[in-house]
Amino acid sequence: MSEPLLVERADHIETWTINLPEQRNPISRDDMIEAFVHNTRRVQGDLDVRAIVLTGAGSAFSAGGNVNDMQTKSGMFAGSPYEMRNGYRGGIQRIPLAMNDLEVPVVAAVNGPAVGAGCDLTMMADIRIASTKAWFAESFVQLGIIPGDGGAWLLSHAVGPQRAAQMALTGDRVDAETALKWDLVADVVEPEELMPAALKLAGRIAKNPPHATRMAKRLLKESRTSDLREVLELSATMQALSHHTADHEEALDAFLNKREPDFQGR
Numbered sequence: 001m002s003e004p005l006l007v008e009r010a011d012h013i014e015t016w017t018i019n020l021p022e023q024r025n026p027i028s029r030d031d032m033i034e035a036f037v038h039n040t041r042r043v044q045g046d047l048d049v050r051a052i053v054l055t056g057a058g059s060a061f062s063a064g065g066n067v068n069d070m071q072t073k074s075g076m077f078a079g080s081p082y083e084m085r086n087g088y089r090g091g092i093q094r095i096p097l098a099m100n101d102l103e104v105p106v107v108a109a110v111n112g113p114a115v116g117a118g119c120d121l122t123m124m125a126d127i128r129i130a131s132t133k134a135w136f137a138e139s140f141v142q143l144g145i146i147p148g149d150g151g152a153w154l155l156s157h158a159v160g161p162q163r164a165a166q167m168a169l170t171g172d173r174v175d176a177e178t179a180l181k182w183d184l185v186a187d188v189v190e191p192e193e194l195m196p197a198a199l200k201l202a203g204r205i206a207k208n209p210p211h212a213t214r215m216a217k218r219l220l221k222e223s224r225t226s227d228l229r230e231v232l233e234l235s236a237t238m239q240a241l242s243h244h245t246a247d248h249e250e251a252l253d254a255f256l257n258k259r260e261p262d263f264q265g266r
Contacts, residue, residue, distance in 0.1 A: 005035035006057070012050040012206040013199065014043065021058025027117055028065040028076055028092050040098040047265035050206035050213065053198045054125055055109040061134065062118025065092070070143070088148050092117060096150040099124035100221065103214035105205045109198035110134040110176075110185065119167075120147060123154035126217060127201065128185040130176040131194045136184060138164075142171035157224055159184050209247035209263045 006017040016039065018025040018032070027033070043049040056062050069075040076091040077084065099106070108125035112133055119136045122128050138155060140147050147155075147168065155164040159182050167174060176188045189197045205213055215238040223231050242248055246266040254261035 003035070004029065004032040005039065007039060009049070011203065012048060012210075013053065013202045014049050014051075015053045015055070015195075015199075018054075018056045018062055021056070021060070023066070024060040024063035024113070025056040025058070025118065026063050026066040027095065027121060028069065030075075030091070033091055033094055036095045037098045040102045043104050044102060047210045049104055050208075050210045050265075051202035052104055052106045053109055053195070053202050054106055054121075055111050055195065055198070056118075058112075059133075060112040060118075061108075061110045061114040062121055063113065064116030064118040064120070064139075067143070092149050095121070096124055096154065103217050104210075105202075105213055105217055107198050107202050107205075109194050110136075111191065111194055113137070115139055116143075116147075117149045117151070120149050120151035120154050123151070123158045126220075128179075129187045129189065129194065129198050129201065130179055130185040131191045132176050132188060133191055134176045134179075134185075134188075136167070136174045136179055137171060138167040139171040141169060207263075209245065209251065210265045211245055211247060212242060215242065 002019055004019055006019045008015045008017075018027065020026060020029075020032070027036070043052065066075065070077050076087040079087065105127075106125040108122045108128045110122055110128055110130040112131065113135050114122045115137045116139050119138050122136065138147065138151060140151070146152075152164070152168060155167060158164075159167070163182050163184075166172075174182070174184065176185065179185045180188045187197065219231065219235060219238065222234055226234070247263045250261050250263060
């Protein structure tokens with residue numbers, strides 16, 4: 001059986017590819033959930049990984065949940081309401097929690113349809129770049145269910161409450177150009193340009209000291225639920241730590257001597 005999540009590394013950047021193209025890359029399988037959780041924990045402890053590009057194999061980014069399993073009430077959709085509740089909590093909900101804890105910056109290269117939980121997965125990335133063939137749909141209501149993986153929270157923070165309501169209550173598709181207008185994505189490119197553009201952006205992130213990008217990402221996340229005083233206090237603490245890193249000293253020396261820095265993640 002092939003790996004559900006392919007991982008490749010080059011120049012401090014990992015590429016994660018959801019690898020179930022024949023099923024349009026659902027993410028509700030146990031092995032896929034375990035792969036996301038395992039890899040987020042792994043790279044969290046590896047300062048050599050400075051950015052991640054997340055994409056899908058084949059023509060789709062991710063179809064989200066497995067609709068066939070929903071119909072047959074199997075997998076995470078099996079059991080009584082109480083058992084299903086625990087199935088969500090011990091299953092697919094582990095992905096948004098793991099991605100939220102991840103401090104390595106993530107760029108989503110959305111190569112095709114991102115539907116339901118697949119749409120929500122793109123919202124877990126820090127930056128999204130879409131192919132012209134991509135589209136997004138918070139389509140749960142069209143199946144008579146609701147976003148069970150945190151999509152209501154994720155989408156509201158990504159596009160604001162009004163656009164989130166429009167997507168979640170209609171389930172309608174949002175094409176790539178509309179997604180760009182709504183700030184759902186940072187850029188739209190032709191399919192053949194998608195991975196080069198995502199890797200180039202990841203490279204611009206990865207050239208910086210990893211402690212700085214990781215703490216900056218954490219500050220951005222904390223600002224969603226904290227007031228200014230709380231963010232300022234956390235910023236003061238993180239800034240004090242940053243001033244005592246070897247990479248900060250290297251950055252200063254490189255700047256003053258007009259040379260390229262060589263960061264070691266220390």
